[in-house]
Amino acid sequence: MSGAGGEAAAIPISQHTIGPFFPQTFFRAGDNDLTRLTAAAAPTRRGEPILLRGRVLREGGVPCINAILEAWQADAEGRFRHPADPEAGAADPDFAGWGRAWTDVEGRYEFRTVRPGGFREPAGERAPHVSLLVMASGLMRPLLTTLFFPDCAAANARDPVLALVPPARRPRLVALADGEAAGARVFRFDLCLRGPAEEETPFFVE
Amino acid sequence: MEDAGPDGSMAAEAPRHFAPWPPGVEPAVPIAGYGNTFTHTPSQPPIRRPPTRTEVTGPLELWRKLPCGDDNLAVLAPGRMAQGQLIHIGGRVLDEDGRPVPGAVVELWQANAAGRYFHPNDQRDAPLDPDFIGNGRIRTDAAGRYGFHTIRPGAYPVPAPGAWWRPPHVHFSVLGPATLSRLVTQMYFPGDPLNPLDRIFMSVPDAAARERLVARPIPPEEVGLGWLGYRHDIVLRGRAATPVQP
Numbered sequence A: 001m002s003g004a005g006g007e008a009a010a011i012p013i014s015q016h017t018i019g020p021f022f023p024q025t026f027f028r029a030g031d032n033d034l035t036r037l038t039a040a041a042a043p044t045r046r047g048e049p050i051l052l053r054g055r056v057l058r059e060g061g062v063p064c065i066n067a068i069l070e071a072w073q074a075d076a077e078g079r080f081r082h083p084a085d086p087e088a089g090a091a092d093p094d095f096a097g098w099g100r101a102w103t104d105v106e107g108r109y110e111f112r113t114v115r116p117g118g119f120r121e122p123a124g125e126r127a128p129h130v131s132l133l134v135m136a137s138g139l140m141r142p143l144l145t146t147l148f149f150p151d152c153a154a155a156n157a158r159d160p161v162l163a164l165v166p167p168a169r170r171p172r173l174v175a176l177a178d179g180e181a182a183g184a185r186v187f188r189f190d191l192c193l194r195g196p197a198e199e200e201t202p203f204f205v206e
Numbered sequence B: 001m002e003d004a005g006p007d008g009s010m011a012a013e014a015p016r017h018f019a020p021w022p023p024g025v026e027p028a029v030p031i032a033g034y035g036n037t038f039t040h041t042p043s044q045p046p047i048r049r050p051p052t053r054t055e056v057t058g059p060l061e062l063w064r065k066l067p068c069g070d071d072n073l074a075v076l077a078p079g080r081m082a083q084g085q086l087i088h089i090g091g092r093v094l095d096e097d098g099r100p101v102p103g104a105v106v107e108l109w110q111a112n113a114a115g116r117y118f119h120p121n122d123q124r125d126a127p128l129d130p131d132f133i134g135n136g137r138i139r140t141d142a143a144g145r146y147g148f149h150t151i152r153p154g155a156y157p158v159p160a161p162g163a164w165w166r167p168p169h170v171h172f173s174v175l176g177p178a179t180l181s182r183l184v185t186q187m188y189f190p191g192d193p194l195n196p197l198d199r200i201f202m203s204v205p206d207a208a209a210r211e212r213l214v215a216r217p218i219p220p221e222e223v224g225l226g227w228l229g230y231r232h233d234i235v236l237r238g239r240a241a242t243p244v245q246p
């Protein structure tokens, strides 16, 4: 480890599970709303509000209760308010882009957000997508996956990340249109942490 | 944008900031006696992908969404002190180049001195402490420092056939500057005889990596006589991955 202000190379610390006792008092209303910077802030007015809903299931199709999901995505124009985005300065200043949800006794979760935009980068043209991180008792490392949208077939076909997934498993990463609720289109995305290979959600490592 | 290249394209360089996990650091799963590691861990290997912009970015002002400031778990309210050995846990959050990570959100939770959590899922027959909830959330300062006043947690048994006891430990959740710097881990206490018997601790294959999960005692003059002091630095993934705050 380095001294004060040091620049010595360091090795990242090992990951562990959250265990069964992640504090319920950490959760507040609005944590799962990506459209607001704070619980009290007004939602962004850019983009189309949508709801992402689904269930988290473990082996045997059993609901995974007390799982935590964290979502992160670009704004409606495909920009991130982060220095690693060359267009960060034009990103939506009222859009949080991040939210945390936890599953109920039936394994259900919900996020409120806006439809993300796609963007171009050296690896290729990214289709609109939402990054999802899943944590649960027994998961010694968080699982990372990516949600794509069903009405973006052409963009999905060009996406360099989706292209890495075996074709038979790609449909597991595409959400399903599921009507409307609270004035917003609903997209359904179920996660199967462990199951038969063709049913299991593809997860990624970088 | 200080790190932007001549073409102004930091995105082209950003993926270099994240190397794969070094060998031996990640826990080996499943873990015998820990059933959930069998039922929750995917059967298929994860698909390796190069980091894209989504993975190298993250919310830089997350403390606005997750309010921070609960750094004293030992004092629930004036005059209401938790039972147990008063301790202070502090250190720095760093990236893989040893640079401090300012503005990281650090969440901590732990059992009480009797080894019981203030959580409806913990129905074990051990006493609850009416003056101890056992969780807090703060953000690191400009030098990447964090610190909590709390009490030393007790050990508790894992409720499973052929079970074992978890040594005293503290859970950490750290939200750094990028999706790939997200960390959930646990901190252990030096010299506890239960450490080498803990199957979760021992699931980390590399002995040096396990050692980095163990806090170091620090001299009283650095923390004050009222609190037994521990130092615990937390290194997140990412080489120079910490963006300069606007």
Ligand SMILES: [Fe+3]
Pocket: A019, A021, B111, B166, B169, B171
């Ligand atoms: Fe624990």
